[in-house]
Amino acid sequence: MAEGDPWRDKAEHEGIPRNSGLYSRHSIVQCENASLEMCTLMNCLGYGPHIRQARRDAYRERDRLQNARRTGTTLITTGSKSEGLTGVYESDVDMMHVVEGIMCLENGVDSDKLPRETTVFTLNTGVCYHGHSRLNLLERRGDIIPSIMLDALCEDENGRFLLSSALVVDAVNSKWASIPNEIRHERAGPSLPSSFGPLHTDTVLSFRCHCPGILSRWAERSRHWPPPDIVRKVVTMGSFVTPVGFRGSEYQHLEWRICFNTGENELMGSLNNTQVYIYVLLKMVVKDVIMPVKKEITSYTVKNIVLWLAENNPQAQFNESSVFYWLREGLEKLRTAILKIELPYYMIPERNLMAACGLDEGQKCTWVNTITDMMNEGSNTLLRLPRIRKAIISHPEPLMWYNKKRVEMELLHLKLWNRLEQCKDENGGVVNRSDPMLQAILSRIVELRKEVHTRMNREGSRLNDWFEIPSMMLM
Incomplete structure (x- = not known):
């Protein structure tokens, strides 16, 4: 079995996992039939492979067309739009603006091979929570460094220059030129949200990051998924840093978060239909049933649960007749994450995605009980989801x-x-x-x-x- 996952289960034989303590033969047949019907319904609702691919292609083409006219930054669509999982106005468009001419390097990585015009920062991860870092400026500044970067440089206790994430976001926000009829919203973490009619956009500034050590540890894990060619491709895509610190840190205004947006886009694109449907259904559960008001649980939480499930189980078990089995497994992982306030980040397992989530004991008990009820309801649990319920009625x-x-x-x-x-x-x-x-x-x-x-x-x-x-x- 795969290593690195604290939820590692015992190996199952090929096909649908059938735990005799949970399922009778009759309930297994019911589960399989309901799963097949749900796959048909998910296709009707716009989550089938063809429309997902059409959306991904359209947003990649849009990025290409816009980047052909841009200088200074590269635009990358991320999140549910790049995954092909939401319609045009169904959710926010997550846009990452990557500043050109700046590179962040893991400690010990040689910078001599980079172009001389590149401004180089080194990751100082030792003083931060896992998956976060300070950016120390090397004695090397590129030919052109944006003024907002110069204004955001601070000195640490040793007199070294480092880049403040909070000052960078404030500077970008103050110099961001609005377009006619655009409405600007309050900053949310690293994101600068805005809306234009029904279209909502989350804009995040980022820098490219080269961290071969982190990616090597991820790539070397024993796993069922993704296949070796996807693993190699994700490694070559590298990573990014975004201007947001660890919520519980005294120095979060100086910290940056290491992320793997393009690599995660590739991973999500390599999931099979059943795994995608589980992801979508779990997102609906969080949004429509649990309904967190302060992002104690997010769609990113659900994404990591699905990635761990995919990595640690044989792919043949994820088929159209096993949707409800895996939905129950996903709910169980979500319940465990809430109960223990612990969920390892798929790319950097040492980082707990539930750390400092702000979940109080009352919420925890309520949500654990709700998820337990859903797990016991079988296929009827989907009647709690408004979009599924309406689709069943009109089918x-x-x-x-x-x-x-x-x-x-x-x-x-x-x-x-x-x-x-x-x-x-x-x-x-x-x-x-x-x-x-x-x-x-x-x-x-x-x-x-x-x-x-x-x-x-x-x-x-x-x-x-x-x-x-x-x-x-x-x-």
């Missing part, structure tokens, strides 16, 4: 019809965004609205809106402003 014909229209509307909007980028002039400002492809996309969006509006009226629904339909479909 099959209305749901199938609506899903077809919704998917087409989403793909059209993804194409629209990228086509607008392509139709901008060389300065990236004025859009050529006469472009034939742009006109064709807009025309089909109008036609779809009319089709949905007509059926809504026929079935007794009344919507005063039919222009709201595309936004409502893509939420």
Whole structure:
């Protein structure tokens, strides 16, 4: 079995794990049938492999088009959008802005091979909580270093220059030029949130980081998943540091968090359908049932649970007939994490993702009891999830019809965004609205809106402003 996971279970034979203490033959058959039906439903709800891939491709193309016009920073879409798991307006767009010309190096890594114009910081992890670091400036500054970086340099107790994460975020926030109709929101950790109509964006500044020691320890673990080629690819992608310290640290304003956004995107893309469905369902449980108000538990918590499950179990066991088995396993891991206030970070197991989560005893007891009830409810537990419940009620014909229209509307909007980028002039400002492809996309969006509006009226629904339909479909 895989090493490095404190939840390591006994090896199971191939196929669906069948613990005779938990399941009778009859309940196993029921579980398998319900799992197969749930896979069909998840495809209808927009979580199938084809739409996931279309979303990933669209956001990668959008990054490419925008980066072709940018200088100084590289834009990378991360989170659920890059994973292909959410619609256009369904959740925030997580955007990482990577500052060019700056590199952070793990202690002992030689900087001589880097271009002379690169400004180099070294990671000082010894004084920070696992997965966090201070950034000490080497006696080497690049040809061009942004003024906001110079203004954020501080001296430590030994007179060495280090970069304050809090000052960097404050400087970026103060110099961030808003676009017309954009609403800026209060800073959230390393993120600067904003919204433009129904589109919500979380922007995070970051630097590239070279930490071969950390990645080697991750790569050398014994595992069932991911396969060796994905492991090698994740290692080559390196890491980043983002401006947020450990919540419980006295010096969090000086600390940075080490993260592996692009590598995690690759890992999530290599999960099979069953593992993706478990991830989505567990996220729904956190959002719609547990409902944390201060991010005591997040979708990132759930992501790490699923990554550990994938690494430590044979991939053949994750099949369409085992969805409810693995959902129960995921709920059990979530319950354990809440009960013990402990969940190891998949990339750096020494970092406890539940540390300083702010979970009080009352919340803990309530959530543990709720999850226990869900584990005992079997397939009926999904009736607690509003989106699943509505889908079951409308299944099959209305749901199938609506899903077809919704998917087409989403793909059209993804194409629209990228086509607008392509139709901008060389300065990236004025859009050529006469472009034939742009006109064709807009025309089909109008036609779809009319089709949905007509059926809504026929079935007794009344919507005063039919222009709201595309936004409502893509939420």
